Amino acid sequence: MTTPLCIMLVAAEASGDDRGAELMAALKAHLGPGGVRFVGLGGERMTAEGLASPFDMSELSILGLVEGLMAYRRVIRRADEMAALARREKPDVAILIDSWGFTIRLAQRLKAQTPDLPVIKYVAPQVWAYRAGRAAVLARHVDHLLSIHTFDAPYFEKLGLPVTFVGNSTLGLDFSGAQPEALRRRLGIGPTEPVLLVLPGSRASEIQRVLPPFEEAVALLKAARPNLQVILPVASTVADQVKARVAGWPHRVHVVEGEADRYAAMKAATVALACSGTVTTELALAGTPMVVGYRLAPLTYAILKRLIRTDYVTLFNIAAQAFVAPELIQGDCVGPKLARELALRLDDPELRATQVAAQNQALAKMGRGGPDPSEAAALAVLKILGRGAA
Incomplete structure (x- = not known):
């Protein structure tokens, strides 16, 4: 009887939890009942697939240079704990999903204590946008990269790090089972009433910095449009x-x-x-026009502004090389400016349709309609381990 694979999966934020859960499901489908067990860190979705996390991953959902410095001791402590978990469980492979600050420190510890352990990074740091030196750091501490963007590979392969393009799992999101009419009925929203969807983020720091200007924009829009209905989906982490x-x-x-x-x-x-x-890619896949807002700590923004090499922050805007969706960042992310852009779209069906069409064109450039990324990632992991499908 074949010994079950032990796979270590580590995610530290909501998007990583989604990717991790989908990869777990794909690996279980290939390896069959009893063919694999999982250890590591994840959120609700990975827990539902059978992973028991030793602590809440929201502790590590950190964004920003200043926030990262403030959380440094906690990150190091948790990286040490996860490395100790690997020593106890002796996984056949470690797959570290996104979350650069935490996962690179864990990768360093894993390779130091068990040099022969295959370490796979799932989602590359965005070295094409800023901090190009991270490519060399990653190449020193992991054995393989699973990338979600077609343009990632050259930055890492030139440094000797093998790369497998698996695609962006978000692009495979299926909205065919969504029930918007049922949701409207349950919430008491009429079929023709306008709906503003507010999505302020899944990190505590995002809620602290982004929700206040979003709140101001909503208040301005509601004052002018009493019939405007507001829906706010809330992430479990916040x-x-x-x-x-x-x-x-x-x-x-x-x-x-x-x-x-x-x-x-x-x-x-x-x-x-x-x-x-x-979430911006998810909205584009749903066919929803949007306005994008974001704020960082002032010092973090000042530093990043000197490092960033792209004019855009939204992936489909990067793919289109145009502001398909308006981006109101930092000083522009204030209630009146957000409300003005939203009002334009609420009042103009033609503008909404034009934006949705442009979003769809950008999604096609990103690889929409390609193979299932989780399946591709699972096959890549099994190939690295020398294991075929069950």
Whole structure:
């Protein structure tokens, strides 16, 4: 009887939890019942697939240079704990998903204590945008890279790091089962009433910096449009924080939880106000026009502004090399400016349709409609381990 594979998977934020869960499902499909066991760190979705995490991954959901420095001791402590977990469990492979600051420190520890352990990085650092030196750091500490962008490979292969392009799992998101009409009925929203979807992020720091200007924009829009319905899907990582803030809003907001309601809300929305991140690609796939806003700590932004080599922060804008969706970043991410861009789209069906068409063209450039990324990632992992499908 073949010994089950032990696979270490580590994710530290919501998008990584999604990728990790989908990869776990694909690996289980190939290896069969009892053919694999998982150890490591993840969120709700990875837990549902059978992973028991030793602590809450939200502790490591950190964005920004200043925030990273403040959390440094915690990151090091948790990296040490995960390395100790690997010593105990003796995995056949370690797959570290996104979250550069934490996963690169864990990769260093894993290779130092077990040089023969294959370490795979899933999602490359965006060296094409900033911090090109990270490519060399990654090449020294991992054995293989699974990339989600077609343009990643040259930056790493020239340094001797093998790269397998697996595609972006977000692009395979299926909205066919979403039920926007049912959600509207349940929330008491009429079929023709305009809906503003508000997505302020999944990290505590994002809620702290992004939700206040989003809140101001919503208040301005509601004052001018009393019939505007507001839906706010809340991520599990920040649910308590968001609910506490929204409870003080003077107008009604429909707070929804869970994946099914989030996708239904995306389809039900007339327009969305979104924090920069994976959610913008999800909205584009849902066919929802959007305005993107983001804020960082002032010092973090000042430093990054000198390092960043791209004019855009939204992936489909990068693919299109155009502001398909408006991006209001840092000083521009204020209530009146956000409200003005949203009002333009709420009041102009033709503008909404034009933006959705441009978003679809950008998604095609990103690889929409390609092979299933989780399946491709699973096959790549099995190939690295010298194991075929069951």
